[in-house]
Amino acid sequence: MTNRWLFAAALAALVIASGCSLNGSGSDALPDGPSQIIHEGDRARTFDTLGQLAATAKIVVRGEVIDVREGNPITFADGSGITVTPRLLLLDVQQVLMSRSGGNQSPTTLEVNDGYWQSGEGYAREGLPWAQPGDVGVFFLTQDRDRDLNLLPTYSLVDTAGRVLFENGHAEHATSPLWAAVGSSTTPDSARVAIDRAVQDARSGRAKPVTVTICRPSVRGDENSEPVCIEE
């Protein structure tokens, strides 16, 4: 117990010292790793199966993260004064497993939201460590919309269960009942089988999309104006 205390105290002293000196350097560089968790919020829609997830996604792709970029800073218009900088993955699309976007051309790259920076700290979604260049995986994605429901060029996971990274013989994904149904420990092979089945179910119509009502203010910038809503 004494050694444990000593080690902890030494570690704490070391990091306090290093933290002060780092801050003192005045560096504006955003951190490479997250220090805060974005806790899972109350969801407007939930999924019972991976097939529903695939059917709801606009596009399901297998790809490799080839770069991480800073998105344009967003200042919330809610009066909080908070500004976040999206962390965007540049995804090299190796295979489109399913697409509802229409058209014949498949995207070669996609920009995918993966956490953000705020006040110099990195935020990662609960159960989803930041992906890094070189990571390869499957992504269930939907196209982002802004506050006025305009489509943006970026994409996001349709659900936290919608990302599987294949690393060192493991299949990494967020804890979710959707993956628990695959097995207590998901292997790359079992994940691929489950994803293929989900895509087949979505393509065949056996799995239906889970729609949600999304709204914008009828008067731009006035949150008290009547909402105009659509199903997505």
Add this chain to the structure above:
Amino acid sequence: MPMTRSFDEVNQTARALLPLPSVGLSTAAATALMLALSMILPASPAFAGHGAQANSGTPDDRNHYIDRNSLTAKSDSATVQGVSQLNRTVMNATFSGSGDVEVYDDYYGTGGDWQSVSGKVTCMGYTPLYTHCDLYLMQYNLTYVAGYSQSQADQVGCHELGHTAGLGHRTSATDTDNNSCMRSGLSTWRYFDQHDIDAVNSTN
């Protein structure tokens, strides 16, 4: 309705009371410090209790000052519903102050962590040993909530304020009678069940 104050203004006031952030710890240092402290401190009840997922941490005390910042009528009513549920527990939630829970709403869109998310809570200021949360940010996403009935919005208010009392999510497996607002997903159930109340009372 109360006037909007900058969150940073509130945050700075709260942080002025906290010695650690004023030292200017880097995030890496703060994270490592938390790691070190976790070796010598008992596990926080916030993460040992009801639902580890989506748990924003237990509050620093039972007094909860809820600050509504220019909310729409729907979000305001939902917050009132959430406060009524908090006050069924040992928590003492009031609208007569600020500095514990700052509540905002807006059309945040569907990008990133807002995809399919109608409300969320983030701890923005910890107590000096990082064991409890001193200041929560609570947000309603009108992109979804504006299309909700008042009962559905009330469920979000109950759910998010439940997080500020240290509650995590319930699931079909842990809420078999489906009567807790802490289940995630569109619902009109806008109350804590007895399990929620017991969990808040045991961790605060």
